[in-house]
Amino acid sequence: MILPEYLTTFFLATKPAGGWPRNFHIITAHNPGIILGAELNAKADENLRKELNLSGSRCFRITGCSSDFTHREEGWGVAGLTDEEALTIGKKYGQNAIFSVTDGILSVIGCLSEERIRIEPWEKRYLGPAMETHVHPTSSS
Numbered sequence: 001m002i003l004p005e006y007l008t009t010f011f012l013a014t015k016p017a018g019g020w021p022r023n024f025h026i027i028t029a030h031n032p033g034i035i036l037g038a039e040l041n042a043k044a045d046e047n048l049r050k051e052l053n054l055s056g057s058r059c060f061r062i063t064g065c066s067s068d069f070t071h072r073e074e075g076w077g078v079a080g081l082t083d084e085e086a087l088t089i090g091k092k093y094g095q096n097a098i099f100s101v102t103d104g105i106l107s108v109i110g111c112l113s114e115e116r117i118r119i120e121p122w123e124k125r126y127l128g129p130a131m132e133t134h135v136h137p138t139s140s141s
């Protein structure tokens with residue numbers, strides 16, 4: 001089941017050298033099905049980073065966040081995996097869903113159901129580099 005919160009997720013990241021890959025996935029190891037403490041999340045995140053690096057995939061830091069920035073989860077953008085490979089990793093880390101960017105379109109894919117929901121162009125959900133303070137993405141400043 002894809003939770004409605006996933007459909008309103010925004011992303012903070014520094015654009016990778018050479019620009020965004022044409023196709024990539026966003027995977028996190030944080031809070032797998034339950035709320036974990038910072039220490040356990042950090043350990044899971046480090047294990048995920050090592051696994052992605054060993055896979056030979058190109059990975060870069062991406063933080064998913066709620067539209068009001070009250071919830072953030074550090075994750076990894078990873079280019080070079082198929083949907084099946086990315087889902088396998090998401091499942092291994094106990095995730096409900098992963099994100100996919102295919103030809104510039106952001107989608108969410110349920111790890112168990114493999115249901116895919118197309119959201120909108122990636123650029124509409126990308127807010128720029130992670131910073132401590134951000135203006136609400138729907139506010140006008």
